[in-house]
Amino acid sequence: MTTIGVIAQKHHKSVIELRRYLHRFPELSNQEFNTQKHIMQELTAIGLACHSIAKTGVIAELEGGKPGKTIAIRADMDALEIVDECGKSYQSQNHGVCHACGHDGHVAMLIGVAKILVEIKEEIAGKIRFLFQPSEEHFPGGAKFMIEEGALDGVDAIIGAHLWEPMKVGTIGITFDRLMASPDEFTIKIKGRGGHGSMPQQTVDALLVGAQLTVALQTIVSRNVDPLEQAVVSLGYFRAGETFNIIPDTAVIKGTVRSFEPSIRSLIFERIEQITKGICEANNASYEFEKVLGFPALINHPEYSKVIGEAGVTVLGKENVLTINPVMGGEDFSYYLEKVPGAFFFVGVGNVEKGIIYPQHHPKYDIDEDALCYGMEIMATAALALAHK
Template sequence: MKNKLIEMLAERKDEMIEIRRYLHEHPELSFKEEKTAQYIADFYQGKDVEMERNVGNGYGIIVTINGGKSGKKIGLRADFDALPITEETDVAFKSKNDGVMHACGHDAHTAYLLILADCLIQLKDEIPGTIKIIHQHAEEVPPGGAKSIAESGRLDDVDNIFGIHVLPLGEAGVVGYHSGYSFNGRTYFKLKIQGVGGHGSSPHLANDSIVAGAHFVTAVQTIVSRRLNPFDAGVVTVGSFDGKGTFNVIKDSVELEGDIRYADEKIQKVIADEFQRIVKGVEEEFGVKCELTYTADYPPLYNDPKVTEMVAQSLQSIDDKDITEVKEFPKMAPSDDFAYYLEKIPGCYFYIGCTPKGVENPYFNHHPKFDIDEDAILVAAKSVGQVVCSYFGLDQN
């Protein structure tokens, strides 16, 4: 079956690219992907599958492919939301929705999985088990779509789950994997510091919230440099400091927002405890009142070692002109809500190189000029198809 599947995918490469370009032209933001979800649902109309729509807290879709024999059940996931970014690429299929762009590659994820799913549907009588195709909404905006889908009960019978992400860390043809903790967890924070406003000439009659906020910015950076083990990974970023006022007026209050990343739950606890301590210290030292919102968004992403080993061995055994290199990637700082699936289901999230041809310093995901080598879409389809065949023992002679 594997040879049939790989051949079918190769023959439909142009169709994958066509789907990707259509989705790229018509991006929709997280939790607003109504037309994208309809496009996906229309693709499966008339096919011999079970389809559930509006799964989870948005437009999630689960398509179930029942094989010709009973056996294990696996899940394959692709996300389909876009980002609030104004596109700056020069492609002919540039976004038609102002201020919205597929700047993370979710258009490519959806394109490969639609065609892979269709090929698997045609070959389903040879599959000794069940495949659940998960088209997931809202990966980019917490609480995300994965958590609600994982909690919906629709995947409680799934034995293992797989997903991929296109990354410009290698050219098309390079496939990467990492065992264990692979992506960081993420926490959002917002801090309002309430002081006492006043005249710039009389600071003794006021209580300057900007000074307190500036101290906070400096202090929280010491969490990583002085409270974490040097071998532990953590990042504290203050991304917004809203203190704009008038040059001769002491600001009454300021708001800060930021982003915290951590490699595992132990590190998360250290950062959270120190964060709270520093906020209380700012209140005490400067006589201000602090209102803190501290929300853990996505957990660290943990790839099951046994499942990841299976994925690596499967991909390394493939003899295909489009998959040129399979290698271990390092642990990475970004976050992904695929981690919620992996908390409940052993699985593997691996990576597809997509650096555009001839580009030495590609723009990374979430950049307004982010683009991919579209050959990576077929690589994604073949790689996941290979893993599916290995999982069900369909790559044997």
């Protein structure tokens, strides 16, 4: 075991305790005041000066014993508006708020990384900047505000990680290009003319128009997007009418678009509006269309993914460092990678034997806490290598 590994093991228990505390007291986006306070207490206790940033975020920096680069490591802090059903002693005490995406573990891991690197700071060439970011779950995301307030000033590279249930504990997932898609939203409001269900000839049936549109929108990816390109159009909301015998005058459809290429993103939204316009005109209905462009796609820089992969091999062995396919979820870490080079990776937390089987954003989501030690050891190892690079 490496020196970093020994130190990581020493701090593993305290990192677990911190993660469980944060899980018990989760906070929603831009409301992470207690989380912020707790992070600052942890950093101060190990001798790191820190200050608030982006309202509820925290930034701290460790200066090494030798000159070198400045490497940033980021963890997000916010929880989700979900009722926690994990059934553990650390189940959320803030009803309706839950760390169902692992951000409690991200914070705890980064505190663990800070503890490791403080102990070997004389070996570090350059500086390590610790970024605790609020509001990843709530668009437009906290990364933009962190950057605007100087989080990346003087930074040469950045790394980050996400605890990932689909991968088993003891593995990590990396890519050398695309990792996560742009998560966009759209809303279509169809305006018809309502009336009694017995006299449909007097109406413009917004529900029927919406039903046609729901089917037609599913042809965009299959018929307009190159089959070798990655894209998703999914509808998650369709509402029309209040009772069984009244034809509704309005219908509302909401959905998401996921893509990697800006040209594909533009094509999909163009086709959504073309299809909506055509179907509405054919049925004598009108419509309102609104789109919200989310985070950019998260594209890793290959040379930095390689460093993370090498750190993973050191910690877990070559067979447990997996080159994975991109996923269509979104992450505002992409904003950092538009400004400075770096990479983002997944740390496996799934464990069937322990019942850790529920995906991100599920009320019963939980993690195998062994992953916290692996994650902080890999991040510390990679940051040290990048600072010397």
